[in-house]
Amino acid sequence: MADWDDLKVFLAVARAESLSRAGKALRIDPATAGRRVARLEEALGARLFVKSPQGYALSPAGEQLLEHAIRTEQAVQGAVGALQGDAGRLTGQIRIGAPDGCAAYILPQVVARIAAQHPGLEVQIVALPRVFSLSKREADLAIGVSPPAAGRLSVQKITEYHLHLAASRDYLAAHPPIRSRADLGAHRFVGYIPDMIFDKELDYFEEAGGGQLAMASNSISVQLAWARQGVGVAVIHDFMLPGAPELMKVLPREVGLTRAYWLIRHPGDQRVERLNRFAELVVQGVRREVARLETLGDGTAGDGTAGDEAAGAARF
Numbered sequence: 420m421a422d423w424d425d426l427k428v429f430l431a432v433a434r435a436e437s438l439s440r441a442g443k444a445l446r447i448d449p450a451t452a453g454r455r456v457a458r459l460e461e462a463l464g465a466r467l468f469v470k471s472p473q474g475y476a477l478s479p480a481g482e483q484l485l486e487h488a489i490r491t492e493q494a495v496q497g498a499v500g501a502l503q504g505d506a507g508r509l510t511g512q513i514r515i516g517a518p519d520g521c522a523a524y525i526l527p528q529v530v531a532r533i534a535a536q537h538p539g540l541e542v543q544i545v546a547l548p549r550v551f552s553l554s555k556r557e558a559d560l561a562i563g564v565s566p567p568a569a570g571r572l573s574v575q576k577i578t579e580y581h582l583h584l585a586a587s588r589d590y591l592a593a594h595p596p597i598r599s600r601a602d603l604g605a606h607r608f609v610g611y612i613p614d615m616i617f618d619k620e621l622d623y624f625e626e627a628g629g630g631q632l633a634m635a636s637n638s639i640s641v642q643l644a645w646a647r648q649g650v651g652v653a654v655i656h657d658f659m660l661p662g663a664p665e666l667m668k669v670l671p672r673e674v675g676l677t678r679a680y681w682l683i684r685h686p687g688d689q690r691v692e693r694l695n696r697f698a699e700l701v702v703q704g705v706r707r708e709v710a711r712l713e714t715l716g717d718g719t720a721g722d723g724t725a726g727d728e729a730a731g732a733a734r735f
Contacts, residue, residue, distance in 0.1 A: 423491065423495065424455070425455050425456075425458055425459040425462070426459070426488045426491055426492070427445065427492070428441065428445065428447075428452050428455040428456060428459070429455075429456060429459055429467060429481075429484065429488055430485075430488050430489070430492060431444050431445050431452070432452060432456060432468065432475055433468075433475075433477055433481065433485055433488075435474075436473070436474035436475050436476065437474045437475060438452045438453050438456075438475065456468065463480070463484070465478075465480035465484075466478050466480060466481075467480055467481035467484060468481055486687065489687070490687070493688075493691045493693075493694075508537050508538075508539055508540075509533075509537040509539070509540045509693060509696060509697055510537070510539035510540055510693075511539070511540065511541065511693070512541040512542075512543065513540065513541070513542055513543070513559050513560075513693075513694070513697055514542075514543040514544075514545060514558045514559050515530075515542065515543070515544055515545070515558055515559065515560050515561065515562070515701065516544075516545040516546075516547065516558035516560075516561040516562070517544065517545070517546060517561065517562040518546075518547075518562070518563070518564060518639070519546045519547070519638050519639055519640050520639040520640070520656055520659070521562050521680060521705070522544050522545070522546030523546060523640050524656070524658055524659050524662070524712070525658065525705055525708050525709060525712075526544050526562075526701075526705070527544070528704075528708055529701060529704035529705055529708050530542045530544065530701075530704075532704060533697070533700050533701070533704065540697075545558055559684075559688065559694060560682060560683065560684045560688070560694065560697075560698055560701070561682075561683045561684075562577065562680050562681065562682060562683070562701075562705070563618070563680070563681045563683050564618050564620040564621060564678055564679070564680065564681070565618050565619065565620045565679075565681065566681050566683070567683060571686055572683055572684065572685065572686065573683070573684040573685070573686045573688070574681055574682070574683055574684075575681065575682045575684075575698075575702065576679055576680075576681055576682075577679070577680040577681060577682050577702050577705050577706060578679065578680055578705060578706040578709050578710075579677055579678065579679045580656060580657065580658060580677070580678055580679070580680065580709050580713070581656075581657045581675060581676065581677055581678075581713060582623070582627075582654050582655060582656050582657065582675070582676040582677075582678065583654070583655065583657060583668045583669070583671050583674065583675055583676070584603075584627060584628075584652055584653070584654060584655075584668065584669035584670055584671075584674050585646060585652070585653060585654075585655040585660065585663075585666040585667060585668050585669060586646060586649075586651065586652045586653070586666065586667060586669055587646060587647055587648070587649040587665045587666055587667075588665060588666075588667055589649045589665070590649040590650070590651065590652070591667060591669075593649075594606060597652075597669055597670060599670070599673070600628045600670065600673060600674065603628045603630050603652070603670075604630045604631075605630060606630045606631070606651060606652050607630070607631055607633035607634075607650065607651030607652070608624070608630050608631060608632050608633060608651050608652050608653065609632075609633065609634045609635070609636075609642045609645045609646055609650055609651045609652070609653035610624045610632050610635055610642065610653065610654065611624070611635060611636070611637060611642070612635040612636060612637050613632075613635070615637040616637075617637075620678050623654060623676055624654075626676065627654045627674055627676060628674055630652075633650065633651050634650050634651065639656070639659075642655075643655060643659055643663060646663070646666060647663050647665050647666060649665075652669055654676065657712070657713045657716045657717070658708075658709050658712035658713050658716060659712075659716075660712075660715075660716035661712055661715040661716050680705060680709075682698060682701065682702055684698060
């Protein structure tokens with residue numbers, strides 16, 4: 420019979436794929452984590468992990484145990500919340516994964532507001548420019564820029580967001596005028612590293628009429644920083660513009676992109692009321708925050724067609 424303490428270690432190793440990282444998360448040393456896994460394997464009569472140079476991967480038996488262990492974890496968390504006598508409050512740890520633009524510019528405000536109402540809640544935001552594996556429980560829920568094409572996952576559209584070409588006022592003042600799409604070919608562009616684009620919805624360089632890709636990063640935060648430094652023209656989320664007063668939209672009436680954020684969850688989690696409530700709060704919060712920041716961006720980012728003389732509007 421497996422006890423809950425050993426299952427916790429199993430879950431930590433399955434998620435971290437490493438005894439040292441799992442031990443660090445649980446505040447135990449790696450040797451202890453290894454002994455606990457071995458004890459669990461002995462109790463179950465099955466090998467749960469396959470060790471390789473890349474780390475600890477789940478064996479077929481481990482994959483089978485994973486879902487049962489997760490349900491046990493969720494039941495324990497629910498029971499603890501109920502015993503604390505505050506059924507209206509969210510408690511415990513919840514991890515949410517998101518692409519770095521959403522993670523850096525939207526989720527901090529959203530999660531801060533949720534946490535203010537639920538002080539017993541510990542939220543971890545994992546900002547990674549890639550697709551998350553919910554089956555390995557890298558996150559309890561994830562935000563993506565497109566719905567997954569395969570797998571048994573629960574998907575909900577959160578909201579659409581908008582992107583435009585933008586460049587710093589200094590860059591625009593020092594380079595040839597941009598009056599139409601045809602002029603973009605003479606300009607330096609900042610964008611994603613082509614062979615590191617993890618989702619087709621981010622492959623919008625040609626759609627935006629890009630010219631020479633001079634600087635590239637797999638992080639939109641890095642691209643924004645380069646645009647603010649005057650490196651070149653970039654495709655920027657409208658919700659980022661309030662925090663980047665150096666930038667002006669370029670050809671806003673001619674070039675504009677629309678994308679969407681999607682909430683992605685493991686289907687079994689829909690039976691967990693705590694995660695359902697948190698997911699609902701996140702969806703509502705992201706919708707409001709995107710709308711709020713995009714409205715601010717319309718008022719703070721210069722419009723190249725608006726006649727802003729100080730920004731060199733004559734170039735447009």
